[in-house]
Amino acid sequence: MLTIHQLNKRFDHLQAVKDFNLVMQPGEFVTLLGPSGSGKTTVLRMVAGLESPTSGSIHLGDVDVTHLTPQKRNIGLVFQSYALFPNMSAYENIAFPLHVRKQDKHTIQKRVNELLALIGLTNRKDHLPHQLSGGERQRVALARALSFHPPLLLLDEPLSALDAKVRQSLRITLKEIQRTLGVTTLMVTHDQEEALELSDRIVVMAKGAVEQVGTAMDIYYAPQTAFTEGFIGETNPITAEVLDVIASPIGEKIYNLRWHHHVFSWLADRHIEPQGTSITIGIRPESFHFLPVGGHGSIEATIVDKLFFGSVTRFIVKLPDHTTVKVDAMSAISQQYPIGAKVGLLITDPRLPIGFVDEAVTMTANPS
Amino acid sequence: MRRKWISKIVIFFFILQMVIPVIGLMIFSIDNEGLFTLSSYQTLFTDPSFLSSLMNSLGISLVSVVLTILLVTPPIWYGYLYSPRILRVLEAMSFITFVLPGVVLGLAYVQFFSNPPFALAGTPTLLPFAFTLFGMPYYMQSVLNRLRHSEAKLYHDVARSLGSSNLRSLLRVQVPLLAPGILIGSILVFSIGMGEFTITQLTTGGSFMTLPIYLQVDFQNNPLAGAAMAVIALLIAIVLVSLTLGTFRRRKKRREAIHVNHSSVEQAV
Amino acid sequence: MRLGRLLFLPIFAFLLIFAIIPAFGVLSSSLTGTHGLSFTFYRQTFSQQYYNAFWTTTWLSLTSSVLAAIWGFVIAFALVRTSMTVLQRIITALSSTMANFAGLPLAVAFMATLGTSGILTLFLQQYLHVDIVAMGFNLAAFSGLFVAYLSFLTPLAVILMLPAVSSLHQEWEEAMYTLGASFFLYLRKVAVPVLLPSMIGTLGLLFANAFSTYVTSYELAGSSINLVPILIGYMVNGNVSMNLGLGDALSMEEMIVLGVSISFYFFAQRKSLLHAREGRSANAT
Numbered sequence: 059m060l061t062i063h064q065l066n067k068r069f070d071h072l073q074a075v076k077d078f079n080l081v082m083q084p085g086e087f088v089t090l091l092g093p094s095g096s097g098k099t100t101v102l103r104m105v106a107g108l109e110s111p112t113s114g115s116i117h118l119g120d121v122d123v124t125h126l127t128p129q130k131r132n133i134g135l136v137f138q139s140y141a142l143f144p145n146m147s148a149y150e151n152i153a154f155p156l157h158v159r160k161q162d163k164h165t166i167q168k169r170v171n172e173l174l175a176l177i178g179l180t181n182r183k184d185h186l187p188h189q190l191s192g193g194e195r196q197r198v199a200l201a202r203a204l205s206f207h208p209p210l211l212l213l214d215e216p217l218s219a220l221d222a223k224v225r226q227s228l229r230i231t232l233k234e235i236q237r238t239l240g241v242t243t244l245m246v247t248h249d250q251e252e253a254l255e256l257s258d259r260i261v262v263m264a265k266g267a268v269e270q271v272g273t274a275m276d277i278y279y280a281p282q283t284a285f286t287e288g289f290i291g292e293t294n295p296i297t298a299e300v301l302d303v304i305a306s307p308i309g310e311k312i313y314n315l316r317w318h319h320h321v322f323s324w325l326a327d328r329h330i331e332p333q334g335t336s337i338t339i340g341i342r343p344e345s346f347h348f349l350p351v352g353g354h355g356s357i358e359a360t361i362v363d364k365l366f367f368g369s370v371t372r373f374i375v376k377l378p379d380h381t382t383v384k385v386d387a388m389s390a391i392s393q394q395y396p397i398g399a400k401v402g403l404l405i406t407d408p409r410l411p412i413g414f415v416d417e418a419v420t421m422t423a424n425p426s
Numbered sequence: 427m428r429r430k431w432i433s434k435i436v437i438f439f440f441i442l443q444m445v446i447p448v449i450g451l452m453i454f455s456i457d458n459e460g461l462f463t464l465s466s467y468q469t470l471f472t473d474p475s476f477l478s479s480l481m482n483s484l485g486i487s488l489v490s491v492v493l494t495i496l497l498v499t500p501p502i503w504y505g506y507l508y509s510p511r512i513l514r515v516l517e518a519m520s521f522i523t524f525v526l527p528g529v530v531l532g533l534a535y536v537q538f539f540s541n542p543p544f545a546l547a548g549t550p551t552l553l554p555f556a557f558t559l560f561g562m563p564y565y566m567q568s569v570l571n572r573l574r575h576s577e578a579k580l581y582h583d584v585a586r587s588l589g590s591s592n593l594r595s596l597l598r599v600q601v602p603l604l605a606p607g608i609l610i611g612s613i614l615v616f617s618i619g620m621g622e623f624t625i626t627q628l629t630t631g632g633s634f635m636t637l638p639i640y641l642q643v644d645f646q647n648n649p650l651a652g653a654a655m656a657v658i659a660l661l662i663a664i665v666l667v668s669l670t671l672g673t674f675r676r677r678k679k680r681r682e683a684i685h686v687n688h689s690s691v692e693q694a695v
Numbered sequence: 696m697r698l699g700r701l702l703f704l705p706i707f708a709f710l711l712i713f714a715i716i717p718a719f720g721v722l723s724s725s726l727t728g729t730h731g732l733s734f735t736f737y738r739q740t741f742s743q744q745y746y747n748a749f750w751t752t753t754w755l756s757l758t759s760s761v762l763a764a765i766w767g768f769v770i771a772f773a774l775v776r777t778s779m780t781v782l783q784r785i786i787t788a789l790s791s792t793m794a795n796f797a798g799l800p801l802a803v804a805f806m807a808t809l810g811t812s813g814i815l816t817l818f819l820q821q822y823l824h825v826d827i828v829a830m831g832f833n834l835a836a837f838s839g840l841f842v843a844y845l846s847f848l849t850p851l852a853v854i855l856m857l858p859a860v861s862s863l864h865q866e867w868e869e870a871m872y873t874l875g876a877s878f879f880l881y882l883r884k885v886a887v888p889v890l891l892p893s894m895i896g897t898l899g900l901l902f903a904n905a906f907s908t909y910v911t912s913y914e915l916a917g918s919s920i921n922l923v924p925i926l927i928g929y930m931v932n933g934n935v936s937m938n939l940g941l942g943d944a945l946s947m948e949e950m951i952v953l954g955v956s957i958s959f960y961f962f963a964q965r966k967s968l969l970h971a972r973e974g975r976s977a978n979a980t
Contacts, residue, residue: 106869106873107872108869108872108873127872128869128872128873129875132875133873134873135870135873137866137870139864139866141866141867141869141870143884143885143889144867144885144889145885145889146884154874154876154884155875155876158876159875203874206874206875430776433772433773433774434773434777436773437770437773437777437782437786440770440786440849440853441786443845443846443849444789444790444793444846444849446808446815447804447808447809447846448796449814450804450805450807450808451804451808453807453814454807454814455807457814497705497709498706501702501705501706504700504702508699509700509703512703516703516706519710520710522714522718524903524953525950525953525957526718526950527924528907528909528910529924529927529928529931529946530718530721530907530927530946530949530950531714532931533721533927533931533942533943533946534718534721534946536931537721537724537943538717538720539717555709555713556713558709558713559709559710559714617795621795623798623799624910628928628931628932631932632932638798638910641799641800641803642799645803645806649807652803653803653804653807655800655803656799656800656803656804659800660792660796660800660804663792663795663796663800667791667792667795668788671788671791
């Protein structure tokens with residue numbers, strides 16, 4: 059659908075984008091995720107035709123659009139600042155690209171009303187942009203970008219100008235609309251939660267280059283570079299002993315690992331290789347679980363601090379060797395674990411079926 | 427796509443439009459039938475009436491500046507902090523100058539101030555008041571801009587919460603805070619004073635020599651010296667404008683600069 | 696605290712004595728004939744000479760301010776699009792300087808440049824064999840004043856338009872392009888409609904400025920052109936005859952013209968969509 063090959067962009071002395079490659083399947087939702095200055099917006103603008111690449115090519119289907127003007131690309135773009143025309147009502151904004159394409163009155167009317175219904179703003183269609191709320195404006199901008207049936211939809215930080223609550227509900231709307239219409243979508247964001255929630259695939263970018271491409275699960279649980287690991291969520295780096303390597307039913311490698319006498323299974327990823335008999339992996343705070351002390355091969359640990367985050371509570375837990383790890387648990391159970399309490403600590407890999415531990419290994423590792 | 431070259435051509439023509447009369451004037455002032463001469467400048471600087479009109483202009487402009495600062499700054503400051511409604515009335519009233527151009531005001535002054543107890547027409551006494559009136563909207567805007575952008579109220583409250591008296595806060599905190607606004611406003615008033623012709627001519631009947639009056643008379647008698655005089659007026663304008671812009675540059679508030687420059691305009695005409 | 700309001704006393708007294716009372720003086724003496732209330736002076740202003748003066752002043756002000764507003768818009772637009780801050784600074788400085796230079800010195804500069812023995816006039820004659828005087832150009836007539844007015848109205852227009860033009864969002868233009876529209880459609884459908892209030896406001900201010908211009912026309916044309924401010928000036932220091940009452944009536948009429956055109960400026964400022972843009976609430980108009 060969209061094929062980007064060896065794309066480069068230089069601004070004077072700044073290499074904004076470096077050897078960027080991406081192939082998107084029809085209907086796919088791909089997100090470019092990175093901090094500001096990572097070049098993600100520049101890639102998007104080059105796809106839209108608002109910036110011309112220094113080298114490389116962009117194909118839309120079989121058509122080379124690298125040097126086409128934005129007008130001829132027929133791509134829908136939603137701007138971070140909405141960019142609704144301030145002198146046109148919601149209706150006129152959505153109808154505008156159809157007027158440009160010289161469609162007949164009846165078709166325009168039908169299409170715009172259909173879109174207004176889709177975004178739930180039929181009763182606000184005659185309002186000017188400044189009379190609409192931020193969320194409403196963004197929905198109109200989305201409808202405008204979709205009105206002319208573009209084969210590709212680009213979203214530039216579509217939700218970042220909105221407050222948290224609206225953002226949450228608009229994420230769901232966005233995903234629903236994208237699924238309903240099946241439009242291929244490329245989004246740019248610096249918000250990892252947004253990326254994880256919405257995307258089929260995520261491209262993590264830093265300093266103009268691609269750090270990692272993968273599904274949300276891949277990116278979250280198997281960050282391949284220190285940058286990705288640090289950028290997305292929090293991790294506890296641990297060094298565990300490799301006991302065994304087995305193949306999963308679908309052919310992936312699974313390690314059986316031992317850490318502080320606790321044995322657990324961990325889905326291998328291509329990037330991290332054992333160093334001799336030990337391996338360093340990043341464990342997400344919510345991949346730890348509490349058990350009663352001494353329960354089922356768990357590590358005996360002490361809770362030293364608790365931070366209430368709302369639905370989740372973060373525990374700072376001290377291990378037998380006096381190092382600490384961060385553990386997240388649902389707040390509903392946090393009352394059972396006061397500061398100073400002793401607990402048993404387990405690790406489970408959320409990508410594996412619940413309780414997946416090779417029993418045979420557990421036996422051999424714990425002869426006692 | 428952005429067609430920058432068209433933009434550059436447009437700007438080039440604008441600069442040309444601005445610069446042609448200036449270049450013409452400069453050449454005219456040093457041209458003695460094809461030969462270079464500075465005699466016109468020499469005549470000018472040795473003419474005692476030029477020097478006295480320069481002193482008159484400087485004096486009257488400085489008096490206008492002092493009058494404006496004393497008259498306008500306190501109510502604006504107080505109004506901004508405590509009585510925004512009265513301030514709004516004052517702001518609206520200051521725009522009366524837009525419908526009272528020089529000729530009309532001159533005519534009004536000649537009639538109103540020709541009888542005792544205000545028999546001031548024919549003397550330069552009225553001029554500082556007229557210049558203050560003309561400069562008021564610009565001075566007000568530049569001080570108000572400063573008040574808006576410097577959180578004057580916050581600092582006033584902070585100073586008082588730390589135990590400072592009102593007067594002490596005013597002198598030690600507020601005046602330094604407002605200084606750039608006062609300075610720019612003063613330059614605007616000063617440049618009005620240096621360039622004003624209409625009121626001066628109408629209310630004093632030309633008996634009080636200021637630079638513009640001198641220029642008008644001089645150009646009729648001796649166009650070369652008049653042109654030299656106009657070049658000097660240009661230099662004064664350049665100095666004054668770069669002073670205002672320089673003050674802004676240091677504060678790096680470009681948007682504000684555009685805003686006040688717009689007020690620096692439109693007088694004099 | 697209330698005592699602080701006394702600070703307003705001097706300035707209101709000042710405005711009263713030096714603006715409002717004199718203005719009312721003009722109003723009352725324009726209506727005072729030999730036997731009390733009278734419209735004699737106003738009737739006089741409708742005679743051929745003064746009627747012509749209003750017509751000429753209006754026509755000169757309208758043509759020069761409309762052209763200056765359009766040209767100023769083009770310049771401000773071009774300036775924003777170069778996105779070169781240095782150039783923008785230079786132009787802002789140049790515009791302010793020219794606006795400060797306006798009045799008498801500018802008139803002198805025009806006589807030195809485009810007068811009958813002006814530098815440019817002679818240059819065109821000698822080197823390009825273009826005789827602008829023979830072509831009907833006269834600094835002391837409509838054509839000359841038109842050119843001179845443009846040279847102080849244009850920088851004023853640029854300075855007035857620049858804030859509005861620079862607050863046009865670049866995304867609006869880009870959105871236009873991604874939706875398939877051309878640059879001219881962007882101008883027609885977004886840029887001009889959005890800037891229209893500010894253009895009308897600027898035009899109002901420019902017109903008022905041109906209409907009340909005295910020094911430039913006095914120096915360039917003197918009595919050889921029939922303009923309202925010049926006639927008012929003559930009523931005061933008239934070489935012919937001092938007729939204050941007639942001057943008062945003319946002044947009142949001029950003030951009405953100025954008041955109307957200035958009110959366009961204030962009205963347009965309130966209307967501007969650029970200011971409403973950030974509003975979030977749904978009840979804003």
